[in-house]
Amino acid sequence: MNTHTTTRSGAAIFLITMMLFAQSAAAADAEQGKERGFTCMGCHGIAGYRNAYPSFRVPKLGGQQGAYIESALLAYRDGTRQHPTMRAHAASLTDQDIENLIAWITSSGDTRDTATAESAARVAPAATCIACHGADGEGVIPQPPTLAGQEADYLEYALHQYKDGTRSGTVMGAFTAGLSDADIAQLAKFYSSQDGLKILQQ
Template identity: 40%
Template sequence: MKNHILWKVAVAGLAGMVSSGTVSAEGDRMSGKEKFYTCAGCHGIEGYSNAYPTYHVPKLAGQHDDYVVSSLKAYASGARRHGSMEGNAVSLSDKDMQDIAAYVAGFRAINVKNAVTGNVANGKKKAETSGCGGCHGEDGNGESPNPRLAGQYENYLMKALEDYKTGVRKNAIMNGLAGALSNEDMHDLAAYYSSQARGLSVVQDN
């Protein structure tokens, strides 16, 4: 019952975000490719890890442009914390953010296969009972403005859920949902979404 209520809250929150006007990223992809060079040192390397705490730097290729812009704005304002990301984001104009977002969003979802350590079957069940698909899509390839999760690194997804659970990352819907999850639940959910064959990839434009 509790999960059902949380799911209804999540859907209502999504509807509110859409109706109130979400950030629209109308950037120039070619300009974004040039501006992405400062990001490529971390986000353009397969398997690159954050130094401390240790987790993989998230994949961005194929991520929704609106979500990329809102994330960069959150780093620039200090609402979302990460040393190097805050420093980089604060130097970007709104147009820079939109261009970079258009560039990374322009990559198509590709077939990926991540090695995971959590229980994928249990993660799928937990995603269904927690109503994750209401915002993120059944396989993690949901619509904007919510982030695409499919194909993302398992330990990055775990870190994000842990941060929502502890309140390090602020989002009323996600804080409530993550707060009800055990460590095992978070691990299995991360494994399920990471294991999806069609999803995010590392930005590599050869």
């Protein structure tokens, strides 16, 4: 083997090693996410815990879609999604922190033992809801959030935000524009009655 071949082989091995090391270093770590997310438990780990103002039960996150968690945290971090507490928490998160949190949150969840589940609404969700969120709210594509098991009053709050333009989202804004308060309440009741999201657990 000549010197040039040896040099090229050595360089190739070095590059491959560095690439593998970089991938390993960047891999999502659920344990690190659990540690970083300790403060998340103060709200999202308490069954039925309420946001002070406006008053709604803090959303369940255990088992939520990773892509949705990422988009939400990035929006809180850059200020495009408004909530003082979440903005303060997200502002210091690195991209790696967010990946670690996603790994923890998507694998977390407690048994659905909260007192927030209600009897299923007597209406089925609209076809436009089903297209992204599925018939039972579990979701059919990664980006939209899972709705099954979410707190009903939080869902109402979020839908009203889309309707009045407080929360951005072209698709959701267009869809909610035609919903009455009664429609929103029925949808929230239906999805909250499905088995799905859980409170976070350490």
